[in-house]
Every structure is written in C-alpha cells, then in structure tokens.
Amino acid sequence: MLTQSLDWRWIFFINLPVSVVAIWLTLRAIRPSERSARRLDWAGTAAFALFAAATTYAVVRAGEEGWASARTVATFAVAAVGLAAFIAVERRVADPLIDLSLFGRPSFMAVMAAGLAYNAAAFGVMPYISIWLQTVLGMSPVRAGLALLPLAATAFVVAAASGWLLHGAPHRWVIGGGLLLIGGGTLAQAVLDADSGWAALTAGLAVSGVGVGLVSPGLAGAALASVPRQNAGMAGGAVNTFRQLGFAFGVAIFGTIAAARMTRSLDAAGVDGAADAAHTLAGGGAGALRGTATGEVLRAAFASGLNTAAAAAGIAGLLAGIAALVWVRASTAPAGPVQTNTPVPVERR
Structure with a gap:
C-alpha cells in the first residue's frame, strides 16, 4: 500500500515513527539496573559491521558483476579482514559482543x-x-x-x-x-x-x-x-x-x-x-x-x-x-x- 499510494522509499521511512515509539516505551517502562552495566563492545561492533556489510554487498553484487570479478574478490577480502578483526577483538575484550566459545x-x-x-x-x-x-x-x-x-x-x-x-x-x-x-x-x-x-x-x-x-x-x-x-x-x-x-x-x-x-x-x-x-x-x-x-x-x-x-x-x-x-x-x-x-x-x- 505504501509503494502504490506514496513511493517505495516509504517502506524505509515507516520505520522512523515505530522506532520513536519503541524508544519512548523503553525509557518509560524500563529502569536502569543499579548494578554495573556491561561495557559496550564498540570495537567488536564496528568490526562485525564491516564484515556483515562487505559480505552482503559482495554477495548481492556478485550476481551481476561475477563471483570472480575484481570488485567482488576485493569486497570479500575486506569482509575477511573484518571477520578476522572481530575474532581478535572478541578474544581480548572484557565484555565481548558475543562469547566465541x-x-x-x-x-x-x-x-x-x-x-x-x-x-x-x-x-x-x-x-x-x-x-x-x-x-x-x-x-x-x-x-x-x-x-x-x-x-x-x-x-x-x-x-x-x-x-x-x-x-x-x-x-x-x-x-x-x-x-x-x-x-x-x-x-x-x-x-x-x-x-x-x-x-x-x-x-x-x-x-x-x-x-x-x-x-x-x-x-x-x-x-x-x-x-x-x-x-x-x-x-x-x-x-x-x-x-x-x-x-x-x-x-x-x-x-x-x-x-x-x-x-x-x-x-x-x-x-x-x-x-x-x-x-x-x-x-x-x-x-x-x-x-x-x-x-x-x-x-x-x-x-x-x-x-x-x-x-x-x-x-x-x-x-x-x-x-x-x-x-x-x-x-x-x-x-x-x-x-x-x-x-x-x-x-x-
């Protein structure tokens, strides 16, 4: 209905009001814990985001550009670097994004x-x-x-x-x-x-x-x-x-x-x-x-x-x-x- 009545881009815009309501409900209904919170694993998050984004892009574009094309191979290489960095970070950080064990x-x-x-x-x-x-x-x-x-x-x-x-x-x-x-x-x-x-x-x-x-x-x-x-x-x-x-x-x-x-x-x-x-x-x-x-x-x-x-x-x-x-x-x-x-x-x- 959004695509036909407005524009296909609205399938993304519709997430904004939903997110605002979700944030409001979270702040209203959930109180912070009195215990020490886990630290956010910023390095692990960034490394995984690089891996996931590069992998997804490479796989999506490979169908048109070819799985052995220079761009596809280079993007997979970037994904491999992101994955290696993620594993290295998760092994060393005090509060990992995910316990690799x-x-x-x-x-x-x-x-x-x-x-x-x-x-x-x-x-x-x-x-x-x-x-x-x-x-x-x-x-x-x-x-x-x-x-x-x-x-x-x-x-x-x-x-x-x-x-x-x-x-x-x-x-x-x-x-x-x-x-x-x-x-x-x-x-x-x-x-x-x-x-x-x-x-x-x-x-x-x-x-x-x-x-x-x-x-x-x-x-x-x-x-x-x-x-x-x-x-x-x-x-x-x-x-x-x-x-x-x-x-x-x-x-x-x-x-x-x-x-x-x-x-x-x-x-x-x-x-x-x-x-x-x-x-x-x-x-x-x-x-x-x-x-x-x-x-x-x-x-x-x-x-x-x-x-x-x-x-x-x-x-x-x-x-x-x-x-x-x-x-x-x-x-x-x-x-x-x-x-x-x-x-x-x-x-x-």
Whole structure:
C-alpha cells in the first residue's frame, strides 16, 4: 500500500515513527539496573559491521558483476579482514559482543545454521516472485502483496497457535519440522510456465507459511536453550543476526541462480545479449525488453528462472530441516542464578 499510494522509499521511512515509539516505551517502562552495566563492545561492533556489510554487498553484487570479478574478490577480502578483526577483538575484550566459545556448542551452531537457512529458504525467492507478479503479470503492488497473503496469513495463525499448543515441545521437532514444510512448500512453487498466474503459487505459499509459523518463534526459544542462562542476550542477538544474513544471502544466491536459468532460456530463444537481458528481466525491467523479445519468450524465461531458484531454495530448506532434526538438542546449560557480571532482569514501574 505504501509503494502504490506514496513511493517505495516509504517502506524505509515507516520505520522512523515505530522506532520513536519503541524508544519512548523503553525509557518509560524500563529502569536502569543499579548494578554495573556491561561495557559496550564498540570495537567488536564496528568490526562485525564491516564484515556483515562487505559480505552482503559482495554477495548481492556478485550476481551481476561475477563471483570472480575484481570488485567482488576485493569486497570479500575486506569482509575477511573484518571477520578476522572481530575474532581478535572478541578474544581480548572484557565484555565481548558475543562469547566465541558458544560456537563450540553443537546445538548453538545448529540453531544459528537453522536461522540462516530459514530466512534464505523461506524468503530468498520472494523478491523475484514479487517482480514476476508486477512486471510480467502486470499486477499492482497491492494486488501482488495480496497474492502473497497465503504465506503471511498462515504464518500469523500458526505462530500464534504453536506458542500455545507446542509450548514445551522439543525444539528440534518444531524447527526441523517447520524447515521441512518450508522446503516442501517452496518446492511446490516451482511449477510455473509461460501461462501461469498468481494462483499457481497459492498452495506452496500456504505450506511454507505453516513452516514459517513454526520456525520463527521456535528459533528464539531454541537459541536461548542452547546456551547458559547468562548468555541468553548474546544468543538472541546472534540468531537474529544470522537470520538477516540468511535473507541477504538467499536473495543474492537464488537471484544468481534465477538469472543464470533465464539467460539459458533467452539464449535458446535466440535473444541477443541474453545475459544482460536476463539481469534486466530479473531486476524488473520486462517492459524495456519488449522490443527484443516477445511477451511469450519473456514469460517463459522468467518462469523457468523462478522454478530453478525455488527448487534450489526448497532443497536448501529440506536439508536444513534434516540437519535441525539431527543436531538441535535440548539445553545442557547448568541451571542456577545469573552471574553477577551479567545484566539483571528488567524492572517495570
């Protein structure tokens, strides 16, 4: 609705009033602890930001510029420097952003990998589906959003129900089962052809939504259960970070897969400059290609690209689900009081 009524930039501006309200509520409802607060790990934060930003940029741009291009390789090198600096800082700082020893816990690592795979498999193909709906099928932003409602609606309902019905259920079954549903639902979306409409995606989106509704709340609980109590904040922050990285990587990787398949389809149809045309098509420039290829060719190429990307995302989801069933385990963290050098629970007025 924001995109259609105002401008696409409003999807970013809308965060500002939400943030203002969140800050106001925090200052009003939470009193500072009387104990010494942990020091902010500014150096670790800066190093990780460099790593995350460079990695994301490199992966996103690699699809267009090439994975072996000088810019991509240089950006990955910057990311490696950022990661090395982050590890060095975290080993020495008194109050690290995250305790690196947590990554020695198999269950913690399994939860982080599940978070990465979850956002990649469930949402990595979604931007290209949205582009297909609007530029190939000619739907408005609002109608395209409504076409994706089966995923959002089922996720909303299942997330609410699972918190009540599956409270206390083993995390590996909730997360693993949810990822298997996401993988199966995404595979079920790989059924498009040149004549397909939005309804062809409905069943697969709904199945994926059930999986999203299970995994999204389950990941947070599994992350907290995989570490000692005093590291709960670190675990919660880490799983959210891995989820965001998973989305960025998924969009980039599956977009590269989709563009490669579109290139082959356009090349087989005799379109000149098939690689450039494929990137234009995947980026929403179907209208600009009308003079170089027929609508039938463009629809067939886009459908083949989406099918290949959805199949890759579905397989990733299935493999992640199997891995979660095997490696995510219940907490082995010792029970007991929170240590004195950790943040205390918030007090409300």
